[in-house]
Amino acid sequence: QVQLVESGGGSVQAGGSLRLSCAASGRTFSTYSMGWFRQAPGKEREFVGAITRTESNIYYADYADSVKGRFTISGDNAKNTVYLQMFSLKPEDTAVYYCAGREGSGLYRATRFYAYWGQGTRVIVGS
Numbered sequence: 001q002v003q004l005v006e007s008g009g010g011s012v013q014a015g016g017s018l019r020l021s022c023a024a025s026g027r028t029f030s031t032y033s034m035g036w037f038r039q040a041p042g043k044e045r046e047f048v049g050a051i052t053r054t055e056s057n058i059y060y061a062d063y064a065d066s067v068k069g070r071f072t073i074s075g076d077n078a079k080n081t082v083y084l085q086m087f088s089l090k091p092e093d094t095a096v097y098y099c100a101g102r103e104g105s106g107l108y109r110a111t112r113f114y115a116y117w118g119q120g121t122r123v124i125v126g127s
Contacts (some may be wrong), residue, residue, distance in 0.1 A: 002026045002116040004099050009121030012089055016125070020084040022099030022118060031055055031105040034082045035114055036073065038095035038123075045098070047109040049073045051082060054105045064085040067093075089125045096120040 008020040022034065027126065035050040049063040051073040061073050072085045082099060100114035 001039075002101060004101055004116050006097065006099050006118040006121040009097060009123045011124040011126065013085060013126050017085070017087045019086070020090065020097055020099075020121060020123075021084045022035070022084070022101075024082075024090050024101060024116075028080055028082050031103050031104045031108050033104065033108055034075065035075075035100045035108060035115075036084045037100060037108035037111060038097045038111045038121075040092075040095040043095075044091060046119055047111075048097070049084065050109065051075055052105045053077075060107060062109070064109075067096060086123075089123075091127045092126045093127050094123060096122050110123045 003025045005023045012018055029085045031053055033052045036048040037045050037050050039045040047064050048067055051061045053059055075082045098120045099118045101116045102114050
């Protein structure tokens with residue numbers, strides 16, 4: 001079993017930055033896919049970005065168009081943690097952010113591909 005715990009959410013003014021963390025515990029995998037999703041009030045959960053580690057220890061990332069160029073995903077295997085660095089935040093980025101994970105490499109944008117989910121961390125961007 002895998003547990004994912006997000007942290008780093010909070011309130012920030014438009015144009016500001018935040019870094020979210022997703023710490024994994026329990027089973028660990030040599031290859032994995034981790035995704036970030038967000039859900040704003042009254043809206044469906046949407047894809048933000050994903051990162052995958054291959055058997056060759058190469059990382060690949062994918063981002064939603066709405067965050068491309070502003071958000072960056074990275075991983076620290078020593079800490080079993082994945083990060084979502086967010087720059088130039090906009091009020092429309094306000095949401096609860098969730099990390100999700102699955103064993104095996106690949107970049108997945110749909111929630112159904114992920115087996116493990118964190119509890120979410122709230123981000124509020126003021127105008």
